[in-house]
Amino acid sequence: MKKLFNRKEPLTNTQLLMTITIGIFVVMYILAMTLLGGGFLHTQQIFDMLNDNASLIIVSCGLTIVMIGGGIDISVGAVTSLVVMSCVLYLNNGGNVFVSILLALGIGLGFGLVQGSLISYLEIQPFIVTLAGMFFARGMTTILSVNPQKVSHEGFTKILESKIEIPWLGYTAKNGNLVPARIEFGVVIALACLILVFLMLKYVRLGRNFYAMGGNQTSALMLGINVKRTRFMSYILSGLLSGISGYVFMMHTGAGNATNAAGMEMNAIASSIIGGTLLTGGVGNVIGTFFGTLTLTTIKKIVVSSGLNDPWWQSITTGGMLCFFILLQSVVLSRRSKKKKAK
Amino acid sequence: MKKAGKKLFGGGLGQLTIPIIAIALLVIFNLIRDPGFFSIDLLHNNDGNIVLSGNLISIINGASELAVLAMGMTLVTAACGGQDISVGAAAAIAGSVFVKVLKSGGSINGGTVILAFVSACIVAMLFGAFNGTLVAVFKIQPMIATLILYTCGRSIAYWINGGATPTVSSPILSGIGSFIPGIPVPTPVLIVLLMAILFKLLFHFTSLELFTQSVGINGSAARLNGINSTFIKLLSFIILGVCVCVAGTIGVSRLGLINHETLLLDVEMDTILAVAIGGNSLGGGKFKISGSIIGAYVIQMLTITLYAMKVSSTDVKAYKAIVIVLLVVIGSPVVKAKFSKFMTNTFGQGKKVAVKGAEE
Numbered sequence: 194m195k196k197l198f199n200r201k202e203p204l205t206n207t208q209l210l211m212t213i214t215i216g217i218f219v220v221m222y223i224l225a226m227t228l229l230g231g232g233f234l235h236t237q238q239i240f241d242m243l244n245d246n247a248s249l250i251i252v253s254c255g256l257t258i259v260m261i262g263g264g265i266d267i268s269v270g271a272v273t274s275l276v277v278m279s280c281v282l283y284l285n286n287g288g289n290v291f292v293s294i295l296l297a298l299g300i301g302l303g304f305g306l307v308q309g310s311l312i313s314y315l316e317i318q319p320f321i322v323t324l325a326g327m328f329f330a331r332g333m334t335t336i337l338s339v340n341p342q343k344v345s346h347e348g349f350t351k352i353l354e355s356k357i358e359i360p361w362l363g364y365t366a367k368n369g370n371l372v373p374a375r376i377e378f379g380v381v382i383a384l385a386c387l388i389l390v391f392l393m394l395k396y397v398r399l400g401r402n403f404y405a406m407g408g409n410q411t412s413a414l415m416l417g418i419n420v421k422r423t424r425f426m427s428y429i430l431s432g433l434l435s436g437i438s439g440y441v442f443m444m445h446t447g448a449g450n451a452t453n454a455a456g457m458e459m460n461a462i463a464s465s466i467i468g469g470t471l472l473t474g475g476v477g478n479v480i481g482t483f484f485g486t487l488t489l490t491t492i493k494k495i496v497v498s499s500g501l502n503d504p505w506w507q508s509i510t511t512g513g514m515l516c517f518f519i520l521l522q523s524v525v526l527s528r529r530s531k532k533k534k535a536k
Numbered sequence: 537m538k539k540a541g542k543k544l545f546g547g548g549l550g551q552l553t554i555p556i557i558a559i560a561l562l563v564i565f566n567l568i569r570d571p572g573f574f575s576i577d578l579l580h581n582n583d584g585n586i587v588l589s590g591n592l593i594s595i596i597n598g599a600s601e602l603a604v605l606a607m608g609m610t611l612v613t614a615a616c617g618g619q620d621i622s623v624g625a626a627a628a629i630a631g632s633v634f635v636k637v638l639k640s641g642g643s644i645n646g647g648t649v650i651l652a653f654v655s656a657c658i659v660a661m662l663f664g665a666f667n668g669t670l671v672a673v674f675k676i677q678p679m680i681a682t683l684i685l686y687t688c689g690r691s692i693a694y695w696i697n698g699g700a701t702p703t704v705s706s707p708i709l710s711g712i713g714s715f716i717p718g719i720p721v722p723t724p725v726l727i728v729l730l731m732a733i734l735f736k737l738l739f740h741f742t743s744l745e746l747f748t749q750s751v752g753i754n755g756s757a758a759r760l761n762g763i764n765s766t767f768i769k770l771l772s773f774i775i776l777g778v779c780v781c782v783a784g785t786i787g788v789s790r791l792g793l794i795n796h797e798t799l800l801l802d803v804e805m806d807t808i809l810a811v812a813i814g815g816n817s818l819g820g821g822k823f824k825i826s827g828s829i830i831g832a833y834v835i836q837m838l839t840i841t842l843y844a845m846k847v848s849s850t851d852v853k854a855y856k857a858i859v860i861v862l863l864v865v866i867g868s869p870v871v872k873a874k875f876s877k878f879m880t881n882t883f884g885q886g887k888k889v890a891v892k893g894a895e896e
Binding site for chain 1: 852
C-alpha cells in the first residue's frame, strides 16, 4: 500500500474514511455481480440506481456541506417534497417551465435564508430550527394538496419523457433487440452539482472555511474567518440544493404527493455518514457521500434480488450495514488518534 | 429594581420561564377564543364509570406518552449532549413484545400483564443498552448511533409481529389505557405522575442528577473526579429504555392493538422538542425534568388548540412549526442578551438622570 502511493504525508481522516467506503462499495458490487449475477451484470443497473437516487445525491451533497460545518439540516426531505408539490401545481395551473425552475430554487433558497439566519445570527440549535423547517414544509405540502397531483403541462412532459440514450453501454435483450442504456437528465444535474460542490469544498475559500469552522470553531474565529457568515452560507447552500433536488425529483416521478421523499433526510444523513462525514464536523467529502448513496442502494438491491422477500429485511439489513460502517469508522479513528498520541 | 426583576425572571423560574410563558400564552389565547375551552365535566362513559372529560383532560391525557419519553430523553440529552432519535421505533418493538407475550398465554390476567410488561421492559432496556454502548464505549454521536435503530426498529417490530397487526382486548388493558373503574382520572395521567415521583425519588436518594450534569458539562473532568462517565451515559440510555417501554405499553393499551407503522409515529421529534422547549440545552449539562414535562404539555396543548380551530391533522405541522420558531426565537441567547441590554439601558439611564438631579 505504502509503495503504491509512496507519499510522505499519511492520508487525512477524510481521505481514509472515503477510501474505505469506496473499497467496500466496489467489493460489495463485485460480489453481487459474481454471486447474484442477473441485473448486476448490466450497466443499466448502475444507471437505474443513479436515476432513482439523483435527488438523494443532490440533497446529500447539501447535507454533507452542513455536516462538515458542524451543523445538521433535517428539513431537506420535506423541502424537496414541498418543491415538488408547488412546482406541479404551478405547472398544472398554466405556468411555464422556466418560471417553475425559478420557483423551485426560490423555495429552497427561502428555507436556507430563514433557517440559516435563525441558526447563525440568533444562535438557536440547528436541530430545532430545521425540525421546525421540516414540520413547516411537510404541513405546507399537505395544505397545498392532500391528493397526489400528476403533471399535465405539455412542455414539461416532453422533458419528462426525454432521456439520454447510450447505445454502446446497452445490452441485447432476449428478443434480439438492442436495449440502450438510459439516463435521465436529473442524473446529469446531480453529477454536475456533485462536481461543483466537490470543487467548491476543495479549492474555494468558502469551502475551506467550512472545514475550518467544523474542525474547531474557536480557532476558525481566531484565524479571522467570519464564522457566522460561513455557517449562514452552509445552510443557504443546503437549502438551494434541496430546491434543485425537488426539481430533479419531479423530473423523475412527474407527480406531486404529500408523502414524496418521506424519510429522505435520514437516508441523506446515512449516506453522508457511510461516506465518511462526521457529525462533529470538519471531516467529510462529497465523493464519499456519493459512494455512500450508491452503497445504501446496492444493499437494498442485493436484499431484494437475493430472495429475502419479507418486507422487513430491507431496513434491517440497512440498519445492520449502517451499524457496521459506524463502528468501523469509530474504531479506525480511535486507533489513529491513539497512534498519533503515541508518536 | 434590577434585583427584583432578576428574581422575577431569572432567579425564581430560571429555565422554566419560557415553557411557563408558552403555556400561559396558550391558555390566554384559548380563553379569549372560547371561554368554555377549559371546562371540565363529569360524564358516564360506556362502561358506566364516572369519568372526567373536557379539553384540559384530553390535553393532559394525550401528552402522557410524550411526557414519559421526555423524562428519559432529558437524562440522555444531559449526559451525552445528543438525542436518541430511535424512541418511536424502540417503543414499537416494546409494544410488539408486550402483545406477543400477552398473546402467547391463554387468558389475560394480572400476572400475564405484569410478565408481558417486564419482558417488554427488558427488551427495551437491551436496545437502550445497545444505543448506550455505541455512544458511551465507541464514542459515536448519539444521533448517529440511534439512527441505526431508527432505520430498522419498526421493521424489527414488524418481524416480531410476524407481519401482522394483532389486537388484544382485556379489561386490564383498557384499565391501563383509559380508566380504572372508580377513578375518574385517566390512568395514563397517573402513570406520568408515578414516573415523575420515581424520578424525583431517584434523584433524591442517589447522586445521579449531579453526576449526569457533571458528565454532560465536561466528561473528562468528571472522569478525573472519579465519576465513571461511560457508565453514567450507558445508564441514561437504559433509563430511557424503561421510559420507552412505559410509553409503548400506554400506547398499545390505549388502542388495544399494536401497529408497528403508526404506534408513536414521529414521537422522537416531539420528544426532543419537549426537551428543548423545557429550556434544557441540547448540548448537554444542566437539566430540569420538570421543564421537559411542561414542554410535553405545551406541545399537546398546541396540537389540541389547533384541532379545536378546525385545522386538519395533516396541516397541524405547519402551524406548529411557526409557534416553535417563535418560542425558540424568544428563548435564543442573542435575543435574551439584547433584551436585557435594552432593559438595563432604559433603567440604567433613568437612574443616572435621577442621580444627576440629586447632585444639582
